Amino acid sequence: MKTSIFEQSSDILITCAPDLSALTGREINDLSIPIKQILPHGIVVEGTAQTAMYLCMHLRTANKVLFLLKEARAANPDDLYKVAKNINWDNFFSNTSYFSIDSFVENNTIRDSRFANVRCKDAIADYFVEKTGKRPDSGPLRNSVVIFIYWRDSNLSIYLDLSGEPISRHGYRINPWKAPMAEPLAAGVVITSEWDPATPFINPMCGSGTLAIEAALIGTNKIPGLIRDEYAFQHIKGYEEETWHTMKKMALKNIKDTLPHKIIASDHDQRALDAAKTNAEKAGVDHLIDFVLSDFQDTPVEPGAEGVVILNPEYGERLGHEEALELTYKEIGDFFKKSCGGYKGFVFTGNLELAKRIGLKPKRKIKFFSAKIECRLMQYELYAGTRRTVFKTEE
Ligand SMILES: C[S@@+](CC[C@H](N)C(=O)[O-])C[C@H]1O[C@@H](n2cnc3c(N)ncnc32)[C@H](O)[C@@H]1O
Numbered sequence: 001m002k003t004s005i006f007e008q009s010s011d012i013l014i015t016c017a018p019d020l021s022a023l024t025g026r027e028i029n030d031l032s033i034p035i036k037q038i039l040p041h042g043i044v045v046e047g048t049a050q051t052a053m054y055l056c057m058h059l060r061t062a063n064k065v066l067f068l069l070k071e072a073r074a075a076n077p078d079d080l081y082k083v084a085k086n087i088n089w090d091n092f093f094s095n096t097s098y099f100s101i102d103s104f105v106e107n108n109t110i111r112d113s114r115f116a117n118v119r120c121k122d123a124i125a126d127y128f129v130e131k132t133g134k135r136p137d138s139g140p141l142r143n144s145v146v147i148f149i150y151w152r153d154s155n156l157s158i159y160l161d162l163s164g165e166p167i168s169r170h171g172y173r174i175n176p177w178k179a180p181m182a183e184p185l186a187a188g189v190v191i192t193s194e195w196d197p198a199t200p201f202i203n204p205m206c207g208s209g210t211l212a213i214e215a216a217l218i219g220t221n222k223i224p225g226l227i228r229d230e231y232a233f234q235h236i237k238g239y240e241e242e243t244w245h246t247m248k249k250m251a252l253k254n255i256k257d258t259l260p261h262k263i264i265a266s267d268h269d270q271r272a273l274d275a276a277k278t279n280a281e282k283a284g285v286d287h288l289i290d291f292v293l294s295d296f297q298d299t300p301v302e303p304g305a306e307g308v309v310i311l312n313p314e315y316g317e318r319l320g321h322e323e324a325l326e327l328t329y330k331e332i333g334d335f336f337k338k339s340c341g342g343y344k345g346f347v348f349t350g351n352l353e354l355a356k357r358i359g360l361k362p363k364r365k366i367k368f369f370s371a372k373i374e375c376r377l378m379q380y381e382l383y384a385g386t387r388r389t390v391f392k393t394e395e
Contacts, residue, residue: 003088003091004049004091004237004238005048005049005067005091005092005160005236005238006048006049006050006236006238006239006240006243007048007238008048009046009047009048009051010046010047010048010067010068010069011036011044011045011046011068012044012045012046012047012051012052012055012065012066012067012068013039013042013043013044013064013065013066013068013150013157013159014028014042014043014044014045014055014059014062014064014065014066015041015042015062015063015064015066016041016042016043016061016062016063016184017063017184017185017369018040018041018369019188019367019368019369020061020062020184020185020188020368021038021040021042021043023061023188023191023192024042024043024059024061024062025038025043026191027058027059027060027061027062028043028045028055028059031054031055031058033045033047033051033054033055034046042062049067049162049233049236049238049239050243052065052067052162052233053162053231053233053243053244053247054247056162056163056167056225056231056233057223057224057225057226057247057248057251058223058224058225058251059167059224060170060183060184060187060188060191060214060217060218060223060224061184061187061188061191062167062168062184063166063167063168063184064148064161064163064166064167064168065161065162065163065167066148066150066159066160066161066162067159067160067162068157068158068159069087069092069158069159069160070083070084070086070087070156070157070158071155071156071157072156073154073155073156074107074151074154074156075109075154076107076109076110077109077110077115077116077119078119079156080116080119080120080123080149080151080156081119081120081122081123082123083123083156083158084119084120084123084124084127084158085123085124085126085127087127087158089124089127089128090127090128090131090132091237092145092160092236092237093136093145093235093236093237094136094237095128095132095134095135095136096136097136097137097144097145097235098136098137098138098139098141098144098145099121099124099136099137099138099144099145099146099147100138100139100140100141100142100144100145100146100147101117101120101121101138101146101147101148101149102117102142102146102147102148102149102161103116103117103120103148103149103150103151104148104149104150104151104152105149105151105152106151106152106153107151107152107153107154116149116151117149120147120149120158121138124136124138124147125138142161142164142165142232143164143165143230143232144164144232144235145160145232145235145236146160146161146164146232147159147160147161148160148161160232160236161232162231162232162233162236163231163232163233164230164231164232165230165231165232167224168182168183168184169183169228170183170187170214170217170224170227170228170283171224171227171228171282171283172213172227172279172280172282172283173208173210173279173282174278174279174282175208175274175275175278175279176208176275177207177208177271177272177275177276178207178208178272179207179314180207180208180210181207181210181211181312181348181370182210182370182371183210183214183224185368185369185370186210186211186213186214187214187217187218188368189211189214189310189346189348189368189377190211190214190215190218190310191218192366192377193308193310193344193346193377193379194344195215195218195219195307195308196307197218197219197220197259197260198260199260199261199305199306199307199308200261200263200264200301200302200305200307200308200343201215201219201261201263201264201307201308201310202263202264202299202301202307202308202309202310202340202343203215203263203264203265203266203309203310203311204264204266204267204296204299204309204311204335205266205267205296205311205312205313206265206266206267206272206273206276206291207267207272207275207276207312208272208275208276208279209265209275209276209277209279209280209289209291210279211310211312212263212264212265212276212280212289213276213279213280213283213285213289215263216259216263216280216283216285216288216289217283217285219256219259219263219288220255220256220257220258220259220285220288221254221255221256222255222283222284222285223251225247225248225251226248226251226252226255226284227282227283227284258288259288261302261305261307262288262289262290263288263289263290264289264290264292264299264300264301265280265289265290265291265292266291266292266293266294266296266298266299266300267293267294267296268293268294268295268296270293273291273292273293276289276291277291296311296331296332296335297331297334297335297339299335299339301339301340301343303341303342304342304384305342305343306342306343306344307343307344308343308344308346309336309340309343309344309345309346309382310345310346310347310348311332311346311347311348312347312348312349313325313328313329313332313347313349313354314328315349315350315351315354315375316351316354322351322354325351325354326354326357327357329347329354329355329356329357329358330357330358330359332347332358333357333358333359333360336358336360336380336382337360337382340382341382341383341384342382342383342384343382344379344380344381344382345360345379345380345381345382346377346378346379346380347377347378347380348368348370348375348376348377348378349375349376349378350370350373350374350375350376352376355376355378358378358380360380361380362378362379362380363379363380363381364377364378364379365377365378365379366379
């Protein structure tokens with residue numbers, strides 16, 4: 001009987017933010033991996049740990065890749081202990097390994113979800129002690145074997161978290177500067193903009209550069225697995241470095257070196273630009289981006305091209321801040337009209353009242369969440385031509 005998860009199939013749950021699940025599903029389809037089930041918090045496929053490695057390497061909009069070990073009913077922590085102790089843990093790692101446990105728990109017999117982690121840890125330690133006389137070390141670090149418990153009511157699922165650090169960290173954010181967008185969200189926004197990499201991508205107010213960097217990665221087919229080189233699956237029995245290298249080599253073949261137009265990332269704060277540059281260097285895309293210190297209204301926009309302009313302005317979480325921003329949003333509308341004819345314009349904001357100040361009628365308003373704040377990606381069609389005849393204003 002096959003015991004290695006690199007040979008044996010199971011369900012793989014790819015978790016993602018609910019607002020990104022359609023995009024994650026699209027990414028999985030593009031990898032030609034059949035989708036088995038769509039859940040509110042993720043997507044289920046079937047495969048071996050090799051399938052999971054491939055997903056970890058490619059997905060831009062997902063959070064975790066979880067390989068199912070056991071599904072069972074568990075009414076209370078003692079049941080959880082029994083289920084966990086019955087798993088053949090030494091198929092996956094040994095008593096010299098290090099493991100950590102993470103969980104999502106909604107069960108009314110338990111007040112602190114960390115207790116579920118403790119019971120599972122005890123079960124694994126007891127399993128190894130009974131079998132080998134020694135238990136593996138455990139702790140909070142996610143740089144080795146990671147176990148994930150999903151326990152809602154009496155439904156318990158125990159997984160191996162095969163990325164360890166979530167794949168939502170694309171591995172390039174050295175300097176987050178202020179209010180950075182999560183990388184999967186930024187990737188989702190770029191994908192939603194339907195930007196054609198043969199055309200310009202302009203990102204005024206770039207902050208730490210997440211949108212510009214994700215665009216550069218998408219435009220050149222560079223996937224997150226080529227930036228990051230530490231994953232939990234590398235610590236699971238049966239992992240072969242050679243397989244990972246082969247996957248990497250195949251992915252490298254698809255990368256484009258250049259884009260026909262440099263991506264423009266501008267900000268009026270030198271410190272934000274420094275952060276964006278550092279992050280872009282780490283992502284290996286700094287040569288594809290021009291970093292410009294300027295007010296957003298002076299961002300160089302190639303005239304006559306039909307590209308994408310995306311801004312993510314602040315949206316006034318602080319009292320009194322909103323008034324000053326009203327003018328900024330009005331000026332975004334002026335900038336679109338004056339400098340961006342022929343482009344698709346986008347504004348990502350968590351404040352719909354401020355968005356009205358842009359003064360243009362949005363073609364689409366797409367709902368996203370950023371750190372639990374409901375946001376919209378507003379799309380404006382910025383026709384080339386005279387302002388009076390072509391721009392519809394917001395009623
Ligand atoms: C919400 S942050 C953008 C975050 C970015 N999307 C990221 O992922 O890091 C807004 C940025 O707009 C910049 N900004 C604000 N007003 C500006 C202006 N008038 N001209 C240029 N940049 C401006 C700020 O310096 C800040 O870096």
